Amino acid sequence: MLDTVSAAAQDPDREQPFAELGLAPDEYARIREILGRRPTGSELAMYSVMWSEHCSYKSSKVHLKQFSEIPQETPAGPMLAGIGENAGVLDIGQGYAVTFKVESHNHPSYVEPYQGAATGVGGIVRDILAMGARPVAVMDPLRFGPLDAEDTRRVLPGIVAGVGGYGNCLGLPNIGGEAVFDASYLGNPLVNALCVGVLRHEDLHLAQASGEGNQVILYGARTGGDGIGGASILASVTFDEDGPAKRPSVQVGDPFMEKLLIECTLELFAAGVVAGIQDFGAAGISCATSELAAAGDGGMHVELDKVLLRDSSLSPEEILMSESQERMMAVVHPDHVATFLEICARWDVEATVVGEVTGDERLRIDWQGETVVDVDPRTVAHDGPVYERPLARPDWQDALQADRAELLPRPGTPAELRATLLRLVGSPNLCDKSWITDQYDRYVRGDTVLAQPSDGGVLRIDAESGLGVALATDGNGRFAKLDPYAGAQLALAEAHRNVATVGGRPLAVSDCLNFGSPEDPAVMWQFAEACRGLKDACLALGTPVTGGNVSLYNQTAETAILPTPVVAVLGVLEDVARRTASHFAGDGETVLLLGDTREELSGSEWAHVVHDHLGGLPPLVDLGAEQALAALLVEASAGTLLTSAHDLSDGGLAQTLVEASIGGRGARVGCTVDVGDVAGGDPFVALFSESAARCVVTIPDSGVEALVALADHHGVPLTRLGTTGGDALVVRAGGEPVLEVPLAELHVTWSATLPAVLG
Incomplete structure (x- = not known):
């Protein structure tokens, strides 16, 4: 009944x-x-x-609210839309705005890797579309268990194929991201997806149902039984040893329908027939109706019988919970309904009027002539439970921080240093990721200026002026485990640095905060500290948080993932022709190190790969130094002083020199450097320390004097290392040989790892 x-x-x-x-x-x-x-x-x-964790943020709201303390203004001016909307919107000049956001689809991607990852891309693309923007690119920060683990070999190919298959079919270039391996992600892979879109200022649309009598139209794919509770419930529980205890069906994506939906929606915007709009993500119709009504000035009445179904046996509860993909809901003035439906028909997109905006501030939903829902929509969308979960610095934190990697045995002879370098270059986190990235179309649409393996992705926004944007995502779970406050700041600092390295002036932040169970006080302490660290860093750097996502319950039984705050930074370039590449451009150029190198090895790739060790304190965070370095890099790029720039992070100076020599798409260019003036002349520390706020740049001899003056002006330490050229990486210290490795050997070692395991 x-x-x-x-x-x-x-x-x-x-x-x-x-x-x-x-x-x-x-x-x-x-x-x-x-x-x-x-x-x-x-x-x-x-x-x-x-009210699920995934939709309501009930365990994280009390900590996320501090992001509102950050002025909602970027270095380019006030934000056009920020936290609380589907995605943040930034003014980048010339009447253009960009919108970007990063979200998670972790648990569904473990249950069904291909569809979980594919629909993660589809969902974030619709978030961007709902702001009135044309989606123009995606990125994918990924985390997996050990590369050689059986379950990694199960989930990784499917996740990568899902990200690539959906994005490629949409015609969206994939311009960056990460692929990181650690034992803590075994059984809990992280699939974070970012999308960026472009719009004119006047095209901005918001999610609200206003105007009594306006019609509510559901358009796109039909509603089916797939994904009932898929993200909303599945992402709000801890997996047991055998996987998820609850296994609702994962959403099934159709990128070709999404492509039609994108073009149809953009034409609807251009026709001026949309008064409010909301995409369908987690919680489906429940989310779209309650959020639209709650954000408007009235209420909403919906007749659920009018929803077009793929499965006629669905109950009203199932229709409301279904997370079927490629669906949108629009609020339309009655005078515009005919035009709206005509445009949808032209794009072969099904659309039907399912209700109207009312003036009584109630959400009423009927089924078969009877009222099955009569609620205040705000109680559904915004007034869910808010928990101040117990949090406590874990008992083991002091011992962890005392176990410093700086005390571990280290290589001393040239032969040992050479062997260490090759072992790191071929390790899963530092090796060539083209097995993954070659499955993504990086240049479709023709506006990609830089993509993997560059430090940051660069897109051209305006062909005439060269106006463009740069994006980077970063996060280091090991650093966050050692100190979650500093770890979140280091994630922001690295993404900020990578944007500046390619020439972008950093503007704003989106984040995806991936943590274990909020019911564990130690996890909640990590989360609270990460939020506090990110807020303080954003204040220091002048980069507001525009929005983002929290993913909790990334935990199998008692084992939580490394706390993994992933931070995306977006910056602007006045002319993308003046961007800076990340690999050496040619022979005979001067190689310079910007920034200070300290003995900072805890949490490093060297400690992880060689000693399977995690302990100590992460690298020092110096946000003033990061800001000064970024200002120098942006100014030098705009003045075309630099021929290349590559930040120092995972693997330290050694990995940067390797990637700059062999990581480009063109000819390999070696170098000869002397590290005698770095880290007090200790070649091991100079090569493998992971101190932050550093970058290697190359420049013709004719420009060195100007760069030295620029570095002095910004207060950035500068060390001359050597010159580019030759077919080997040659390192000396005070003139004494340290190591020499042919580029061909480096390339074989670097490029063989993923194919050897994954085929």
Whole structure:
């Protein structure tokens, strides 16, 4: 029998499966208190998905609110839209704006790697589209278990194929990201997806249902049984030893329908027939209706029977919870409905009027002539539970930090240094990732200026002026485990540095905060410290957080992932022709090191690969030094002083010299350097320390004097290392040989790792 609102009032004691839907007893009691009765089955479904951890941020809100303390203004001017919208929108000049955001699709990608990753891309693309922007590129920060683990070999190929397959079919270049391997991600891979879009200022659209009598139109793919509770519930629980205890079906993506949806939506915007719009992501119709109504000036009435279905047997609860992909909801003035439907028909996109905006501030949903939902939409979308979870610095943190990698045995002879270099170059985190990135189209649309393996991706926005943007994503879980406050700051600092390295002036931040169970006080301490660190760093660098995502419960039984705050930074280039490449351009150029090198080996790739060690304190965070280095790099790039620039991070100076020599798409260019003036002349520390705020640049001899003056002006330490040229990497210290490795040998070692394991 249909569970209607009137039946719920007359049958208050009916048992309901709230626990199976992920609701705690006190949450269920709170719903009854809000409604003044028990919820109907449809209302219970809506509250369960919208109050899930994934949708409501109930464990993280108290910590995320500090991001609002950061002025919502970038170095280029006030933000056009920020936290609370589908994505942040930034003014980049010349009447252009860009919108970008990074989100997670971790748990679904473990259950069904291809579709989980594919629909993660599809969802973030629709977030960008809903702001009125044309999506123009994607990026994918990924984390996996050990490369040689059986489950990594199961999930990695499917995840990579899903990211590439969906993005390639949409015609969106994939311009960057990461692929990191660590034992903590075994059983909990992280699939974070970023999209960036472009719009004119006047094209900005927001998600709200305003204007009594305006029509509510659902358009795109039909609603099916796939993905019922997929992201909203699946991403809000801890996996047990055998995987997820709850296995709702993962969403199934159709990139060709999404492509039609993109073009159709952009034409609808251009026609001026959209008053408000919301994409369908986690929680499906429950999310779209409640959020649109809650953000508007009235309410909404929806007739669920009018929703076009792929499966006619679906119950109203299932229709409300379905996370079927490639769907949007628009609010349209009655005078524009005919035009709206005509445009949809022209793009072969199904559309139907399912309701209208009302003036009573209620969300009412009918099914078969009966009311099955009658709620205040704000209680569903915004007034969910807010938990101040217990948090405590873990007992083991002091011992972890005392176990310094600086005390580990280290190579001393040239032969040992050479062997260490080759071992690191071929290690999973430092090796060539082209097995992954070659599955992505990086240059479709013709506006990609830089992509992998460059430090940052660069896109041309305006062909006439050369206006463009640069993006980078970074995050180091080992650093965050050692010190989550500093680890979050180092993630931001590296992304900020990578944007500046290619010539972009950093503007703003989006983040994806991936952590273990919020029910573990140690995890909540890590999360709180990471948020505090990120807020303080954004204040220091003048880069606001525009929005982002929190992914919790990334944990198998008692084993949590490394705390992994992934930070995306977007910057602007006035002319992309003046960008700086990351690899050596030719022979006979001067190689210079910018920044100070200290003995900082804890959390490093050397400690991880050679000693399987994690302990000590991460590198020092000096945000003033980062800001000065970025200013120098941006100014030098704009003045075309530099022929290449490559930041120093994972693997230190040694890895940077290797990648600059062999990582480009053109001819390999070697170098001869002397590290006698770096780190007090200790060649091991000079090569493998991972001190932050550093960059290697090359420049013709004729420009060295100007760069020295620029570095002095910005207060950036500068050390002359040597010159480019030859077919080997040659390192000396005070004139004494340290190591020499042919580029051919380096390239074989660097490029063989992933194909040897993955085929």
